[in-house]
Amino acid sequence: MIRVLVVDDDFMVAKVHSGYVSRTPGFEVVGVAHTGADALRLVREVRPDLVLLDIYLPDLDGLEVLRSLRARGDEAVDVIVITAATDVETVRGAMRGGVLHYLIKPFEFGALRDQLAHFSALRRKLDGLGAAGQADVDQVFGARPGSAAPVLPKGLTAQTATLVERALRARLDGLSASECAEVTELARVSARRYLEYFVGIGKAEVRLRYGGTGRPERQYVWLGGDAR
Structure with a gap:
């Protein structure tokens, strides 16, 4: 705590x-x-x-x-x-x-x-870091003035990223890749790629949701701020 x-x-x-x-x-x-x-x-x-x-x-x-x-x-x-x-x-x-x-x-x-x-x-x-790289430092201290927006990985588009971002912002308790796919009408694998992208740039985090039997489900939660 x-x-x-x-x-x-x-x-x-x-x-x-x-x-x-x-x-x-x-x-x-x-x-x-x-x-x-x-x-x-x-x-x-x-x-x-x-x-x-x-x-x-x-x-x-x-x-x-x-x-x-x-x-x-x-x-x-x-x-x-x-x-x-x-x-x-x-x-x-x-x-x-x-x-x-x-x-x-x-x-x-x-x-x-x-x-x-x-x-x-x-x-x-x-x-969790042994040493901080420049990207890690930039994330801690915020974006540098005049710095370029993050480049989306190959296969991802800004329009769809915005769609997924809106879905995340609308669910304060987070949502799974399957739930995101349902809301955005994307394929589950595509929804998960965008969700993991937001995690990678520090705009979302993963929490594990336990329920019933089997493996816990990955829950994506928006952390706030502008994604791009």
């Missing part, structure tokens, strides 16, 4: 965000803080993997909390900023502090779920 600390000065907002985290498979809330001081204390005490950090706090603002975490060497914790702050200097300060993402309130569950799923996928990818 990925351990999450929720930091927000509003008790009800913190409760809502905690509920979002708890609804996301593979994540658990290990603490809730309503002040910057409590956030710094809880990071030390509960050692979360990820902090959902508000900017507007009653004592220290979120950027001060972020700077304190980095200054005292808490590099093991990752941070996603969740705030109503939209001024450019705050966004720039968050980037300089090494946050993974910046979510602007208010937002729906799906927006946070996508970021958590993306974080989980990148974490697993890095844990």
